[in-house]
Amino acid sequence: MLIFLNHLINGISLGSVYAIIALGYTMVYGIAKMLNFAHGDVIMVGAYICFFAISSFNLPPAVGILLAMLVCTLLGIVIERLAYKPLRQATSLAVLITAIGVSYLLQNGAQLLWTSNIKMFPSFFPGQPVELFGGELKITVASIVTVAVCVVIMLALTWFTGQTKVGKAMRACSEDKGAAQLMGIDVNTTISVTFAIGSALAAVAGVLFCSVYPNLTPTTGSMPGIKAFTAAVFGGIGSIPGALLGGVLLGLIEIFASAYISTQLSNAIVFAVLIIVLLVRPTGLLGKQIREKV
DSSP states (O other): OOHEEEEEEEEHHHHHHHHOOOOHHHHHHHOOOOHHHTTTHHHHHHHHHHHHHTTOOOOHHHHHHHHHHHHHHHHHHHHHHIGGGTTSSSOOHHHHHHHHHHHHHHHHHHHHHOOSEEOOOOOOOOOOOEETTTTTTOOOOHHHHHHHHHHHHHHHHHHHHHHHHHHHHHHHHOHHHHHHHHOOOOOOHHHHHHHHHHHHHHHHHHHHHHHHHHHOOOOTTTTHHHHHHHHHHHHHHOHHHHHHHHHHHHHHHHHHHHHOOOOTHHHHHHHHHHHHHHHHHOOOOOOOOOOOOO
């Protein structure tokens, strides 16, 4: 039973990281109706910025995280303005190909700047784990912080999109960009803000992910990015609660599949479950069916 609880905690912790990353996908798709496949590589950039801020300049971890968020925010805005804004009226295929190109550009740029050598990311959570049941169940500080950060981010985003002027503009653009523009909303600025928020969250997720899995390379963000996109689709892409639900479920499936079935097959099982869910519910668990006027 305690082993099961340990796997449960690890799954929720990993799923919380996926959920934070998935927010970037779900917000951009929900508002701009485009899939930003370069999002996973923004995670990698954020992790590198934080790594060098701490290791090369001896900055405190909090400052390193803030610097990573700032750089990733600016990077997200630049990517949107240079790569995606000119394709606002283009086909989905053109946007998809551009996103893949931006992803490879970031990966190869990271290899030129920082080489392909593996760098060991420092742990921000060196404290002793919390022990329960006489020490039989141990919960790491990293797991507690990751889940807490995920919950705080979800609550903050839910409040932001529901109560603030910019958040309401995002929701209006999500419903109908044309009508939102007629009502005086600056659609281009709203989309840029969405990319900025998603990229800042990617930096946070990159730091949390590398704190637990410390091997940092230019391809570090690729698989977490793909899995987070899977989580966003799983929960219902375009839905903030769906990103949370999809991320946590994905983390649980991955951890339990690795523990009780096979570590080699865990990724295959994750994607197989996604296929089954989409066959039963194509819009995801919390996604809404959108009716288009003909």
